[in-house]
Amino acid sequence: MRCRKCGTTAVINMRHHKLALCGEHYVEWVLAQTDRAIEKYKMFTRDERVLVAVSGGKDSLALWDVLLRLGYQADGLYIGLGINDPLPYSDASLEKTRKFLEFSIQYSVFRTGDDTQHATRITHPSTPLRSAQDASRFTPTLHVIDIAQTYGKTIPEIARAKMRGQGRPCAACGLTKRYVMNRLALDKGYAVLATGHNLDDEIAVLFQNTLRWQTGYLARQAPVLPASREGLVKKVKPFCRMYERETATYALVRGIDYIYDECPHAGGNLTNFYKTLLNQLETESPGAKLSFYLEFLRARGEGAFEQFNRVEELHACEVCGQPTSAPGRCAFCRMWDVSRVVE
Amino acid sequence: MRCRKCGTTAVINMRHHKLALCGEHYVEWVLAQTDRAIEKYKMFTRDERVLVAVSGGKDSLALWDVLLRLGYQADGLYIGLGINDPLPYSDASLEKTRKFLEFSIQYSVFRTGDDTQHATRITHPSTPLRSAQDASRFTPTLHVIDIAQTYGKTIPEIARAKMRGQGRPCAACGLTKRYVMNRLALDKGYAVLATGHNLDDEIAVLFQNTLRWQTGYLARQAPVLPASREGLVKKVKPFCRMYERETATYALVRGIDYIYDECPHAGGNLTNFYKTLLNQLETESPGAKLSFYLEFLRARGEGAFEQFNRVEELHACEVCGQPTSAPGRCAFCRMWDVSRVVE
Numbered sequence: 001m002r003c004r005k006c007g008t009t010a011v012i013n014m015r016h017h018k019l020a021l022c023g024e025h026y027v028e029w030v031l032a033q034t035d036r037a038i039e040k041y042k043m044f045t046r047d048e049r050v051l052v053a054v055s056g057g058k059d060s061l062a063l064w065d066v067l068l069r070l071g072y073q074a075d076g077l078y079i080g081l082g083i084n085d086p087l088p089y090s091d092a093s094l095e096k097t098r099k100f101l102e103f104s105i106q107y108s109v110f111r112t113g114d115d116t117q118h119a120t121r122i123t124h125p126s127t128p129l130r131s132a133q134d135a136s137r138f139t140p141t142l143h144v145i146d147i148a149q150t151y152g153k154t155i156p157e158i159a160r161a162k163m164r165g166q167g168r169p170c171a172a173c174g175l176t177k178r179y180v181m182n183r184l185a186l187d188k189g190y191a192v193l194a195t196g197h198n199l200d201d202e203i204a205v206l207f208q209n210t211l212r213w214q215t216g217y218l219a220r221q222a223p224v225l226p227a228s229r230e231g232l233v234k235k236v237k238p239f240c241r242m243y244e245r246e247t248a249t250y251a252l253v254r255g256i257d258y259i260y261d262e263c264p265h266a267g268g269n270l271t272n273f274y275k276t277l278l279n280q281l282e283t284e285s286p287g288a289k290l291s292f293y294l295e296f297l298r299a300r301g302e303g304a305f306e307q308f309n310r311v312e313e314l315h316a317c318e319v320c321g322q323p324t325s326a327p328g329r330c331a332f333c334r335m336w337d338v339s340r341v342v343e
Numbered sequence: 344m345r346c347r348k349c350g351t352t353a354v355i356n357m358r359h360h361k362l363a364l365c366g367e368h369y370v371e372w373v374l375a376q377t378d379r380a381i382e383k384y385k386m387f388t389r390d391e392r393v394l395v396a397v398s399g400g401k402d403s404l405a406l407w408d409v410l411l412r413l414g415y416q417a418d419g420l421y422i423g424l425g426i427n428d429p430l431p432y433s434d435a436s437l438e439k440t441r442k443f444l445e446f447s448i449q450y451s452v453f454r455t456g457d458d459t460q461h462a463t464r465i466t467h468p469s470t471p472l473r474s475a476q477d478a479s480r481f482t483p484t485l486h487v488i489d490i491a492q493t494y495g496k497t498i499p500e501i502a503r504a505k506m507r508g509q510g511r512p513c514a515a516c517g518l519t520k521r522y523v524m525n526r527l528a529l530d531k532g533y534a535v536l537a538t539g540h541n542l543d544d545e546i547a548v549l550f551q552n553t554l555r556w557q558t559g560y561l562a563r564q565a566p567v568l569p570a571s572r573e574g575l576v577k578k579v580k581p582f583c584r585m586y587e588r589e590t591a592t593y594a595l596v597r598g599i600d601y602i603y604d605e606c607p608h609a610g611g612n613l614t615n616f617y618k619t620l621l622n623q624l625e626t627e628s629p630g631a632k633l634s635f636y637l638e639f640l641r642a643r644g645e646g647a648f649e650q651f652n653r654v655e656e657l658h659a660c661e662v663c664g665q666p667t668s669a670p671g672r673c674a675f676c677r678m679w680d681v682s683r684v685v686e
Contacts, residue, residue, distance in 0.1 A: 210553055211624070211631060213638035215647055273627055277620055281554070284616055288554060295556035304558060304647055 012249045016287035023253040030250045034066050034238050041223040043236040048191035050074045053181050054100075054142070056093030056259040058251040059196030061100050063239055064140075065254060067194070068104060073138050074194070076101065079180050080146035081173060082154025083263060093259045094144065100256060101142050143188070145180050151336050156265075162335055168265050172335060179332040183322055185233040197237040200244040203293050204274045219309035222300070230314035230323035241290065244275075355592045359630035366596040373593045377409050377581050384566040386579040391534035393417045396524050397443075397485070399436030399602040401594040402539030404443050406582055407483075408597060410537070411447060416481050417537070419444065422523050423489035424516060425497025426606060436602045437487065443599060444485050486531070488523050494679050499608075505678055511608050515678060522675040526665055528576040540580040543587040546636050547617045562652035565643070573657040573666035584633065 001010040003022035010020035021029055037043070044050050050067060054060040054076040067074035078097050083090045148154045153161065155176060159169030185193045202221075209217040227234040239247055251258055266272070281288045314323040317330035319338055324330030332338070344353040346365035353363035364372055380386070387393050393410060397403040397419040410417035421440050426433045491497045496504065498519060502512030528536045545564075552560040570577040582590055594601055609615070624631045657666040660673035662681055667673030675681070 211635050211638075213635075213642040213647075215642050215645065270627075277623060280620060284613075292554050292556075295554075299556040299558050302558065303650060304556075307646060 011253055012246070014243075014246065016243075016282075016290055026249065026253055030062075030242070030246065031066055031070055033241065034063075035070050037223065037241055038070075038072075038236075038238050041236070043194070043224055043238060044072070044192045046071055046073070048073065049189065051143075051181075051185045051188070051190040051193050052076050053177075053193060053195045054078050054097050055196070056096040056100075057196070058256070058258045059198050059201075059239060059244075059247045061097065061196075061256050061258050062247045062251045062254070063194060063196040064100070065104070065256060066250070067238070068140060071138075075140050075190070076142040077181060077184055078142060078144045079177055080144060080148070081176075082146070082148045083156060083265070084154075085156065085264075087261070087264065089259070089261060089264055092261075096257055096259050097142065100258075101140065105139060143184060145184065147176060147180070151176075151338075153336075158336065168269070170265060170269070173265075175331055175335060179322065179330075182231075182233050183320075186231055190233065192234045192236055194236050194238055196239055196247070198239045198242045198244045198247050199289060199293055200275055200278070201271075202237065202240050203278055203289055204271045206293065206296055207274045207278060208270065215305050215308035216310065218296075218300070219305035222297070228314060228323060230316070231321075232314070232323050241293070243289065354596055355589070357586075357589065359586075359625075359633050369592065369596055373405075373585070373589065374409055374413055376584070377406075378413050380566065380584055381413075381415075381579075381581050384579070386537070386567055386581060387415070387535045387577075389414055389416070391416065392532065393535050393537050394486075394524075394528045394531070394533040395419050395537045396520075396539070397421050397440050398539070399439040399443075400539070401599070401601045402541050402544075402582060402587075402590045404440065404539075404599050404601050405590045405594045405597070406537060406539040407443070408447070408599060409593070410581070411483060414481075418483050418533070419485040420524060420527055421485060421487045422520055423487060423491070424519075425489070425491045426499060426608070427497075428499065428607075430604070430607065432602070432604060432607055435604075439600055439602050440485065443601075444483065448482060486527060488527065490519060490523070494519075494681075496679075501679065511612070513608060513612070516608075518674055518678060522665065522673075525574075525576050526663075529574055529665075533576065535577045535579055537579050537581055539582055539590070541582045541585045541587045541590050542632060542636055543618055543621070544614075545580065545583050546621055546632055547614045549636065549639055550617045550621060551613065558648050558651035559653065561639075561643070562648035565640070571657060571666060573659070574664075575657070575666050584636070586632065 001013050001020045002008065003010045003025055004020055005025040006022060008022045010026075011023045012026055013020040019029075050072055052060065052064045052067060052074050054064055056078070064074055064076055076097065078094055080094060081090050148157075151158075155169050155173045158176075159172040162172060163169075181193055184190075206218075206221060209221065223237050223240045225232075225235040278289055278292075281292075312325045314325055316322070317324045317326075317328075317333055319329050319333040322330055322332070326334070329338075344356050344363045345351065346353045346368055347363055348368040349365060351365045354366045355369055356363040362372075393415055395403065395407045395410060395417050397407055399421070407417055407419055419440065421437055423437060424433050491500075494501075498512050498516045501519075502515040505515060506512075524536055527533075549561075549564060552564065566580050566583045568575075568578040593599075621632055621635075624635075655668045657668055659665070660667045660669075660671075660676055662672050662676040665673055665675070669677070672681075
């Protein structure tokens, strides 16, 4: 398979786009595609400060890399969940994230537009930056919030304490991450919070919601969740049209060293089952995953679920002041038994 | 596995209903479920004449059987498609349909409410009729329309002639069947046309339409398609909530001898692929198929796709007078090159 642009050996063949590309042109393509999504869905501009939620995985590190190379003012937020049993998953993830940032700053790939790679095994020069001048004024920061240090327990510990050892800690983890991300973004004055959700993530959720026709959720699933007056920060997913395989290939081509392992608690969950089904669909009809998502966005944009989009009434949590629909304390403060604000 | 009602050996275990039943109680259950669907969706009453489209397969024969046993005035329509190569599929189907009717009349199962079975290997007595008295006044008729005799060509022949040998004859077949069913139902004054579509059929179509978010089709998918003033007969699917496995078990328990083979042109089509995917889903979460359908109907009923339900303007075909949205001749008359009405 040859690169459509230059005829050298391709690193990826995207059947759904009928497009094969070499490493250099693939990186260029990912940058252009992401920038196009950012513009199309009005996610943010180069004048705004963006907070990227980074986990140390391929999607979030690739996203941070792409945003920096595109000249966006993108800082990172790593949340230490304390998932280190049986393997030091969280510690390893933070390590990868720190290394990524170090390399990025050291080689200033996003500053100078030169062709330095995160690793050396890739030989293709990367695409030049679109606005190297703007980018050169910016050095990214990584915020690290360690849950155990801040709130006294790791995620597995709080989940055990609250759920009496039953079920996965995923619900507690999700609630905590959403809270911490929102609060830090607000406190530090970021215009927008960006997450690395890729197309496969998005359609797994879409599929789940569609199978049960959860019209309220369908009404709210979008590449952009707007900010609320009450203090919910704007949330965006610049990779929402990128196949998981594409973000993985980007990370590989760029030599980004990411954490390969899934969270040890994620195994066998329903989302992965849906992803497997959707992959069968994609194999049968290349492009089916992308069109499932894009056609949903079109139908949604045409008002298919508009009447189900009830705006929840939010007010300030009586403890932390963050927006909540619950009366009194927010779900986070209740779960963590917070009775005064933790700074 | 034991029957929930009487403790004898069960013939079916319906995980999604958490219900195992013996032959006798299963038949009773199918009758009650179907009658409930007929009432819930306001399909037809015992005072109305129903035309059942019968193919000789399990679903349509089971439906006819159920309707007769429930005391509905249900006649059958068999359309001879002329698909007899490499095997006499159509001829065998007609044969099965005729035998079914013969047995039905001979043993008057739907008249007397006795426990006669279509075959003898089943020993369970069947459920008594709900209104044997009404039913006793009715003897069902089978209408047979042979396409080649009426229009000069079999379905494979017209498909070859019109499509230059490319693709399956399924589109030509579907168009022809819809036309013939509607016309006969109208000409003979039936209140409603009933088809044997089961839940698996319905959700395969729903799934296909959902994957592409074909909002116009989604707006119109329902257990009942109302009649139009212009001459589209009301169409209903009394088995829309029955799993394929359930209609098959009903046919088996009732000893209905149906044609097992699929149409030789159906192999490997996308619908079957979707059915396989949906079955994986069902295995993972029993009841997923039923809730996909029922929750869709709920969302649709709540207006999710209402704005996409554009009422097509219909007028009479200039040749046959049947309703069409096409200008001049209808699609059927164009395909079959009809220039005067065929009686």
